[in-house]
Amino acid sequence: MxxxxxxxxxxxxxxxxxxxxxxxxxxxxxxxxxxxxxxxxxxxxxxxxxxxxxxxxxxxxxxxxxxxxxxxxxxxxxxxxxxxxxxxxxxxxxxxxxxxxxxxxxxxxxxxxxxxxxxxxxxxxxxxxxxxxxxxxxxxxxxxxxxxxxxxxxxxxxxxxxxxxxxxxxxxxxxxxxxxxxxxxxxxxxxxxxxxxxxxxxxxxxxxxxxxxxxxxxxxxxxxxxxxxxxxxMGSPAMNFIPATVVTGDDGAMLELATPNKTLLPFPKHESLQPYLGKSLLLGLRPEMITEPQAHKEGQKYVTTTAIEVEVTEPMGADTMVITRINNAEVNCRSNPAYPADAGSVINMMFDTSKAVVFNPTTGERVDV
Missing domain, CATH: 3.40.50.300 (P-loop containing nucleotide triphosphate hydrolases)
Known part of the structure; x- marks a missing residue:
C-alpha cells in the first residue's frame, strides 16, 4: 500500500x-x-x-x-x-x-x-x-x-x-x-x-x-x-434550496420564509447574514431536518414549527416524503408514515435549522462559512 x-x-x-x-x-x-x-x-x-x-x-x-x-x-x-x-x-x-x-x-x-x-x-x-x-x-x-x-x-x-x-x-x-x-x-x-x-x-x-x-x-x-x-x-433526496429573505429578528438576522404565516427561522451563524439584510438567499436544508412535530425537539433554539400545504406524498416504507412548495420552490420533508399528511391538506411541520446552510443564489457559493 x-x-x-x-x-x-x-x-x-x-x-x-x-x-x-x-x-x-x-x-x-x-x-x-x-x-x-x-x-x-x-x-x-x-x-x-x-x-x-x-x-x-x-x-x-x-x-x-x-x-x-x-x-x-x-x-x-x-x-x-x-x-x-x-x-x-x-x-x-x-x-x-x-x-x-x-x-x-x-x-x-x-x-x-x-x-x-x-x-x-x-x-x-x-x-x-x-x-x-x-x-x-x-x-x-x-x-x-x-x-x-x-x-x-x-x-x-x-x-x-x-x-x-x-x-x-x-x-x-x-x-x-x-x-x-x-x-x-x-x-x-x-x-x-x-x-x-x-x-x-x-x-x-x-x-x-x-x-x-x-x-x-x-x-x-x-x-x-x-x-x-x-x-x-450529494444526498438522496437532494438538499432543499428554499428562497428566504434575511430580516432582523430578536436574536439578530433571521430567515423569513414565504409561508402563509411568514415563518421566521433562526440561523446558527446569524452574524454571517448581516450583509444580506433585506436580500434573498437560498436556505439549504436537508429533508430529514423538516419533519412532523417531535416532542423531544420542542423548545430547542433552532427548531420552529409552522404550517405548510401538502402538495403530494411519497410513501417510502420507513418514512414518507411530504412535498410542499415554498416561494415556488419544491421542498421535500421527511415524516413518520403514521403522521397524517393528505395531498391538499395543511399540516404542521417542524423546521430544524441547527445544520442549515445558506447560499448566494447568484454565485452558488456558501455565504455562512
Missing part, C-alpha cells in the same frame, strides 16, 4: 481542457472516491493515474515516486473496470492467476495466491467455472480477485458496480467495504453514484467540469457543502 499525490494535473485534447489543475493527496491505506456527473473528468483522472492517459501538465507520485511518464506496468497498480474484462475461455482460477503467470510467478505460488483470494472473496466453489457460467456479481468478484492477486501498491476501481442491479450493488458495496477494512489497501474509486460515495469513502472528491469542487469526509461534504452544486449532488 502506498500514498498517492496528484499535483496540479491538467489534461487537454487540443484546445479543450478536460482536467483543470487537480490537486489531491491520498494517504497510504485511504479509500478515496471521485464522484461527479458524466463528463466531469473523473474517469480521465483515473486513467491518468493508471498511465492510460498522458497528462498535459502536473505530476503524479505513487509511494513518493514520480510516475507521471511511467508506463502502466511500471506503476504497480491494479485496475477493476465496470466491464469485468474477464477472459471467456479461461476458468475463474486461470483468470485470477493470469497476471501472476505473465509476471513469471512459479505455479506453486500462483496456486497459493488463487486460494487466498478465493477464500477472501468467498468464490472457492467457482474456481473451475468459466465467466459465462457466472452471475454479474460473481464476475465482479472474479475481476476484483484478479486485481487482489497482484498485491499492488494501489487499486483503481472504475465504476465497478454500474452494470449490476440495485440489490447486487448494495451487496457488493458491503463486500468492498469489508475488503478494504480487512486489507487496509489504498483505493481510488470512480463512481457517479453519490450513495456509493457516501457509504464507501474515507474521503470524497466531488468533481465538476474538470475541477474538484470539494474534498472532504462524507460527513463534511454532507453537512457542509461548499456550494450549490455539491449540496444538490
Amino acid at each position: 502506498a500514498n498517492l499525490v496528484i499535483d496540479n494535473v491538467k489534461k487537454r485534447y487540443g484546445d479543450t481542457e478536460i482536467l483543470k489543475g487537480i490537486n489531491i493527496s491520498i494517504a497510504a491505506g485511504e479509500f478515496l472516491i471521485l464522484v461527479g456527473p458524466s463528463g466531469c473528468g473523473k474517469s480521465t483522472l483515473m486513467n491518468s493515474i493508471a498511465g492510460l492517459e498522458e497528462v498535459s501538465e502536473g505530476s503524479i507520485l505513487i509511494a513518493d515516486q514520480d510516475v507521471t511518464h511511467s508506463s502502466p506496468k511500471d506503476r504497480d497498480i491494479a485496475m477493476v473496470f465496470q466491464s469485468y474484462a474477464l477472459y471467456p475461455n479461461m476458468t475463474v482460477a486461470q483468470n485470477i492467476s493470469f497476471g501472476l503467470e505473465m509476471r513469471k510467478v512459479p505455479k506453486e505460488e500462483r496456486d497459493v495466491e488463487v486460494e487466498r483470494v478465493a477464500e477472501l472473496l468467498q468464490i472457492n466453489h467457482l474456481l473451475n467455472r468459466k465467466p459465462a457460467q457466472l452471475s454479474g456479481g460473481q464476475r465482479q468478484r472474479v475481476a476484483m480477485g484478479r486485481a487482489l492477486a497482484r498485491r499492488p501498491q494501489l487499486y483503481l476501481f472504475d465504476e465497478p458496480l454500474s452494470n449490476l442491479d440495485a440489490k447486487l450493488r448494495v451487496e457488493m458495496r458491503t463486500e468492498i467495504k469489508k475488503l478494504h477494512k480487512k486489507l487496509g489497501t489504498t483505493i481510488v474509486y470512480v463512481t457517479h453514484d453519490q450513495v456509493e460515495a457516501m457509504t464507501l469513502a474515507d474521503r470524497i472528491a466531488v468533481m465538476r467540469d474538470g475541477e474538484v469542487q470539494q474534498l472532504g469526509t462524507p460527513q463534511e461534504i454532507y453537512d457542509n457543502p461548499a456550494n450549490l452544486f455539491v449540496a444538490g449532488f
Whole structure:
C-alpha cells in the first residue's frame, strides 16, 4: 500500500481542457472516491493515474515516486473496470492467476495466491467455472480477485458496480467495504453514484467540469457543502434550496420564509447574514431536518414549527416524503408514515435549522462559512 499525490494535473485534447489543475493527496491505506456527473473528468483522472492517459501538465507520485511518464506496468497498480474484462475461455482460477503467470510467478505460488483470494472473496466453489457460467456479481468478484492477486501498491476501481442491479450493488458495496477494512489497501474509486460515495469513502472528491469542487469526509461534504452544486449532488433526496429573505429578528438576522404565516427561522451563524439584510438567499436544508412535530425537539433554539400545504406524498416504507412548495420552490420533508399528511391538506411541520446552510443564489457559493 502506498500514498498517492496528484499535483496540479491538467489534461487537454487540443484546445479543450478536460482536467483543470487537480490537486489531491491520498494517504497510504485511504479509500478515496471521485464522484461527479458524466463528463466531469473523473474517469480521465483515473486513467491518468493508471498511465492510460498522458497528462498535459502536473505530476503524479505513487509511494513518493514520480510516475507521471511511467508506463502502466511500471506503476504497480491494479485496475477493476465496470466491464469485468474477464477472459471467456479461461476458468475463474486461470483468470485470477493470469497476471501472476505473465509476471513469471512459479505455479506453486500462483496456486497459493488463487486460494487466498478465493477464500477472501468467498468464490472457492467457482474456481473451475468459466465467466459465462457466472452471475454479474460473481464476475465482479472474479475481476476484483484478479486485481487482489497482484498485491499492488494501489487499486483503481472504475465504476465497478454500474452494470449490476440495485440489490447486487448494495451487496457488493458491503463486500468492498469489508475488503478494504480487512486489507487496509489504498483505493481510488470512480463512481457517479453519490450513495456509493457516501457509504464507501474515507474521503470524497466531488468533481465538476474538470475541477474538484470539494474534498472532504462524507460527513463534511454532507453537512457542509461548499456550494450549490455539491449540496444538490450529494444526498438522496437532494438538499432543499428554499428562497428566504434575511430580516432582523430578536436574536439578530433571521430567515423569513414565504409561508402563509411568514415563518421566521433562526440561523446558527446569524452574524454571517448581516450583509444580506433585506436580500434573498437560498436556505439549504436537508429533508430529514423538516419533519412532523417531535416532542423531544420542542423548545430547542433552532427548531420552529409552522404550517405548510401538502402538495403530494411519497410513501417510502420507513418514512414518507411530504412535498410542499415554498416561494415556488419544491421542498421535500421527511415524516413518520403514521403522521397524517393528505395531498391538499395543511399540516404542521417542524423546521430544524441547527445544520442549515445558506447560499448566494447568484454565485452558488456558501455565504455562512
